[in-house]
Amino acid sequence: MKLNILGCYAATPRSLNNPTAQVLEIKNHLFLIDCGEGTQVQLRKNKVRFSRINHIFISHLHGDHFFGLPGLVSTFRLLGRKTPLHVYGPKGIKEALTLLLKLGDSWTNYPLLFHELTSSDSELIFEDDTVSVSTIPLQHRVYTNGFLFKEKPGLRQLNVAAAEKYRIDRCYYQNIKNGKDIRLDDNKLVPNAELTFDPPKPKSYAFCSDTAYTTSIVPLIKDVDVLYHEATFLETEKDLAPKTKHATAKEAASIAKAANVGKLILGHFSTRYKSIELFKEEAETIFSNVALADDGKEFDL
Template identity: 70%
Template structure:
């Protein structure tokens, strides 16, 4: 897990500081959190490949947190992006972004998928086999969420000594790492706890 602070200053940009934007690298994902002005330049400076960004999370609709988003989307288009882009943010974000793109005759040539948020309760808004993202409702002048990024538990680690002791065939290894017990030819069932060790502790 690695966090890049692209910007964390107040609403007015400074020569050496930028409005809010962060990149979180976790389990082979590159997540962009907020997209204030200057985000594209900061991505370049930190040598983060634009094509790896597939999910963008916008906390709220104050300009210093999303005014860089239309420009970033337009740049994706100019670079010939084809992969879909998922954007999570407050209700109204889709209207704001799509209006600018249409007025500028720069509609995307890739799928642009908005996930608009309005719930004031914590919700899971993204999850795959490795990472889960939950909202954290916050008290602000407008509807606002923080985001909790959590690694999901990985496969259990194979206990090679135990596997050798019970003469377990390799064909069972994948099932064992997924938590399954093994039944020997003699009918004896070997508990998964005897054959595996806990995976590394998940981070969030």
């Protein structure tokens, strides 16, 4: 599981700072999370293959989180895309995007599928055999969701030495990985636990931006491996957080501590600050395992 930060700054882009967009690689999926202005340029710079992006998750309809989507959708068309593209986002995203396509007479030549979200409760919005994605309702000035990505448990790992000890034919190895017991020629039943090791612990990633401080999300992200939480402000401007429905670095750290997450990644920094290291320093007074997002930074999770 890898996370590639394409942009992680609040509001307007600057010459070296891009608005929110990131790519999560998990179980052979390449999920694009938010799509701020300039996302497709950042995808190029970070050498992310456009053709591998089949699912885009948009947290809310503020420009710094989705103004890059029309351009990306159009570029997919110019590149001759044929595979379906799924877009998950608040109700209204279909109207906004299709209006631009209509006015420009540039309908896609590939299936463009919208999954509009309206629920104020957490809901499962994507699932296959390897991974699931659920919403995390957030508190912002407009309807907003975070997203929880969870791996599903993999197959059990074969204990080759044990299988050879019982002289089990290789043709049964897949059944063993699938969790089945094996009956030997002498009618002895060998329990699957003797022939396998537990699979690796499934990993999980929670994306929470933009949001005011709210403990309502804690049960939804309990024990996740990695939490990305917005930290727009430092304590010196904490009075702005409730007014704008954003959070401070300390508030993000408090959420991470309450949810017992493995690692906290801070992002969505206001560009008023000269150094983002200050966010890490403040958060570490509450939660120890803190990292800072930054444009072009990759995390091996």
